[in-house]
Amino acid sequence: MQNHEENPWKITSEKEIYDNPWIKLTHYNVVTPTGTNGIYGKVHFKNRAIGVLPLDEEMNTYLVGQYRFTINQYSWEMPEGGGPLDEEPLDAARRELLEETGLKANQWTELVRMHLSNSVSDEYSICYLAQNLEQFEAEPEETEQLIVKKVPFAEVYKMVCDGTITDSMTVAAVLRAQLLILEGKL
Known part of the structure; x- marks a missing residue:
């Protein structure tokens, strides 16, 4: 009997296509799970994506606005950034929160882990x-042109629900926080 959690893909060859300090792109020739020959491309990230949803005592959060090159549009999202894979994720979260908003937090709760x-x-x-x-x-990086705004969490939740906020990490964190609020845990 086959274990469906085992890797059914077979790599026949691979070639590095592109490499920079943040990502590496690799082209693979493969045998697919159904036994046919195929190709696959993989983008390997050299950092972990870190997101922070700041929430003050009055139930306000802080959104960061910036123009996102990859999607060619302006985006409102929670403070986010990359943390080296060998760095403690919480240390990266502390750094990103301070860099982008100037905030320091005395209480931290992990909300979600996910593949993007x-x-x-x-x-x-x-x-x-x-x-x-x-x-x-705040201590923004030299490549960042950020606007930070304080917004009631209820309004941010509505922005997620109506599609104004589309950043996946922000969407997931806001929905998880809303669930915790509804469960009386926040």
């Missing part, structure tokens, strides 16, 4: 809830 696009990449994400916030000076 597992059909073409191995990018993995961890999202946190940050509470008991203190305001300091």
Whole structure:
């Protein structure tokens, strides 16, 4: 009897197509699970995606607005960034929150872990809830042109539900936080 959780793909050859400090693209010739010859492309991420949903005592959160090159549009999302794979994810979350918003949190809760696009990449994400916030000076990276706005969490939840916010990490974190609110855990 076949174990359906075992890898049915067979790699016959692979070739690195592109490599930079953030990603590597590899082309594979494969034998598919049905036994036919095929191809596959994989984007390997060299960092872990980190997201932080800050939530203050008045149930406000902080959104970061920026123009996203890859989708060619402006995006409102929670503070996010990349954390090296050998760095503690929570340390990366603390850094990203401070860099983008100037906030430091005294209470951290992991909200969700997820693959972001597992059909073409191995990018993995961890999202946190940050509470008991203190305001300091933001320290954005030189490539970032960010706008930060404080928004009631209920409004952000509506923005997720009506499709105004489309960033997958923000959507997942906001929906998880809303569930925790409905369960009386926040």
